[in-house]
Amino acid sequence: MDNNAPPRLGGRTGRDPRQAIGAAALAAGIAVFGAVILVYVALTGAILLAGIVAGIRQARGNARTEGMRYSTETLTPQRSGEPADR
Structure with a gap:
């Protein structure tokens, strides 16, 4: 046995x-x-x-209010294309 050899890691199993x-x-x-x-x-x-x-929620909300327009003076619902009440 060589006394100058480094010690083996892992003992008897030989695993490091x-x-x-x-x-x-x-x-x-x-x-x-x-x-x-x-x-x-x-x-x-x-x-x-x-x-x-x-x-989806925004699209549904827009679809509900799409047909209704509001007059800026009376704030009554107006169908699109109809003249506003004055």
């Missing part, structure tokens, strides 16, 4: 414990990255869905 630490760090990094991506996708989807819902 630094490999296990590196693998755990890599797994943690991948998990954090995946969580960040998941939050980004969820927020983007929520914002997109909110925009779609707001657009």
Whole structure:
């Protein structure tokens, strides 16, 4: 046996414990990255869905009032194309 040889890491198994630490760090990094991506996708989807819902509500509101016009003097509903009451 060579007395000048560096001590073997891992004892009898021969496995380097630094490999296990590196693998755990890599797994943690991948998990954090995946969580960040998941939050980004969820927020983007929520914002997109909110925009779609707001657009539908706005379109419905415009469709309801499309046929009615208001005279600036009397504030009575006027059909589009009819003269305002004066």
